[in-house]
Amino acid sequence: MSMSENSIDNFQLVHFVFFNSLWKRFQSRTHDLISIVLCCLLQDLFFRMTMDSLCQLIFGIEGSSLSPPLAKIPFASTFDNINDIIIARLVNPFWKIQRAFNIGNERIIKQNLTTLNNLIVAVLEERRKATKEIKSSEERCDLLSQFMRYNGCGDGKYSDDELRDFIINFMVAGRDTTAVALSWFVYCLCRHPHVVEQIQMETLDALGLDIDHDLKMEDFAMRLDYESLMKMQYLHAALSECLRLYPPVPRDGKTVLKDDVLPDGTFLEKGSQISYVPYSMGRLESLWGPDALEYKPERWLKDGVFQHESPFKFPVFQAGPRTCLGKDYAYLQIKMTILLLLQFFKFDLVNVDVKYRVMMVMPIAGGLNVYVSHKMPRVSQKRSMNSLPVLS
Numbered sequence: 380m381s382m383s384e385n386s387i388d389n390f391q392l393v394h395f396v397f398f399n400s401l402w403k404r405f406q407s408r409t410h411d412l413i414s415i416v417l418c419c420l421l422q423d424l425f426f427r428m429t430m431d432s433l434c435q436l437i438f439g440i441e442g443s444s445l446s447p448p449l450a451k452i453p454f455a456s457t458f459d460n461i462n463d464i465i466i467a468r469l470v471n472p473f474w475k476i477q478r479a480f481n482i483g484n485e486r487i488i489k490q491n492l493t494t495l496n497n498l499i500v501a502v503l504e505e506r507r508k509a510t511k512e513i514k515s516s517e518e519r520c521d522l523l524s525q526f527m528r529y530n531g532c533g534d535g536k537y538s539d540d541e542l543r544d545f546i547i548n549f550m551v552a553g554r555d556t557t558a559v560a561l562s563w564f565v566y567c568l569c570r571h572p573h574v575v576e577q578i579q580m581e582t583l584d585a586l587g588l589d590i591d592h593d594l595k596m597e598d599f600a601m602r603l604d605y606e607s608l609m610k611m612q613y614l615h616a617a618l619s620e621c622l623r624l625y626p627p628v629p630r631d632g633k634t635v636l637k638d639d640v641l642p643d644g645t646f647l648e649k650g651s652q653i654s655y656v657p658y659s660m661g662r663l664e665s666l667w668g669p670d671a672l673e674y675k676p677e678r679w680l681k682d683g684v685f686q687h688e689s690p691f692k693f694p695v696f697q698a699g700p701r702t703c704l705g706k707d708y709a710y711l712q713i714k715m716t717i718l719l720l721l722q723f724f725k726f727d728l729v730n731v732d733v734k735y736r737v738m739m740v741m742p743i744a745g746g747l748n749v750y751v752s753h754k755m756p757r758v759s760q761k762r763s764m765n766s767l768p769v770l771s
């Protein structure tokens with residue numbers, strides 16, 4: 380088996396193990412709440428779901444954030460507090476003074492960082508202990524274990540501080556971004572029911588299902604393999620269109636390492652702070668045409684085939700050598716989640732007029748309020764989409 384086949388297998392395994400357990404909890408949780416209407420909850424569930432999936436990916440353990448009664452997760456709330464304070468620094472010119480004197484928000488952030496570091500040190504210690512007891516034939520393949528085993532060019536393993544930073548980096552990068560993207564995607568789909576219909580027709584075709592199939596959730600989920608998802612060009616377009624209008628990282632700052640000149644001639648002095656703003660770029664008529672503000676998945680398709688855009692025009696995952704490492708993982712997870720949700724539930728917005736909140740990511744302010752009801756898919760007619768092309 381080639382290296383790439385092997386990694387796809389691992390990738391699928393992570394997702395199917397995750398989805399089988401996640402969906403049961405998610406489904407029963409949602410079911411409980413139907414009678415009282417899901418309010419402010421969907422976005423929160425997505426945050427919990429992505430936390431659990433990252434626990435699976437990074438530590439190889441099944442997270443429990445979605446277990447009733449949806450208790451507060453210390454790891455997650457500490458992250459959130461730190462995130463809020465870092466954003467507040469943007470409008471607080473005195474934060475460096477506060478940090479120097481260890482007062483106000485800076486005192487709180489320091490306490491939160493200590494809590495976070497202690498939580499991670501405990502995980503590392505536990506993992507070291509467990510690793511000693513494991514025979515090499517039973518070696519774990521989660522990311523943390525692989526980083527702990529890695530010995531670079533033989534000049535030493537990663538230190539605990541490096542491992543801690545790696546864990547924080549992945550958690551920060553992967554949890555909120557994907558949960559926020561899922562929330563906005565549900566929002567876009569509620570506002571555009573014809574897009575939901577298109578996605579459902581494409582799903583039936585790609586999975587070779589009849590319009591009145593009665594697959595259970597588990598059987599449906601098992602059919603959502605990598606190959607079927609790659610056939611769904613319209614779904615890919617609908618998600619990309621959502622990310623264009625609602626980029627999870629709306630603004631990304633950089634520090635200039637050495638004197639430089641931008642392509643338009645602007646001089647940048649070493650040490651200056653600059654930002655690129657995917658939120659504004661995604662809405663520029665000069666880049667996307669006069670209908671830039673409209674949600675139109677079709678703009679990404681030519682003869683039904685998805686057309687990739689330059690990451691310098693669509694910098695939602697950044698561009699260049701430091702592009703997001705989890706882009707494919709995020710697309711896959713969002714698509715699988717959405718297809719499962721659309722197949723078994725119907726969503727209606729409580730408020731059409733939602734607002735965004737500015738943090739390091741861009742969540743829906745106050746959460747995503749939706750009415751949820753169970754359903755079986757009944758699209759008006761099954762359109763034939765024979766020989767679906769595969770995404771390149």
Ligand code: HEM
Pocket residue numbers: 548549552553554556557560626627628631632694695696697700701702703704705706708709
């Ligand atoms: C829709 C979801 C996501 C979006 C929009 C997104 C966006 C981004 C952006 C804009 C950056 C560049 C940050 C910077 O350097 O200034 C980034 C970096 C990164 N992302 Fe993502 N991300 C997403 C999901 C994920 C997931 C699920 C993971 C992990 C499983 C992940 C892992 C990373 C890592 C490790 C980096 C740092 C790469 C480096 O510095 O070389 N991301 N992401």
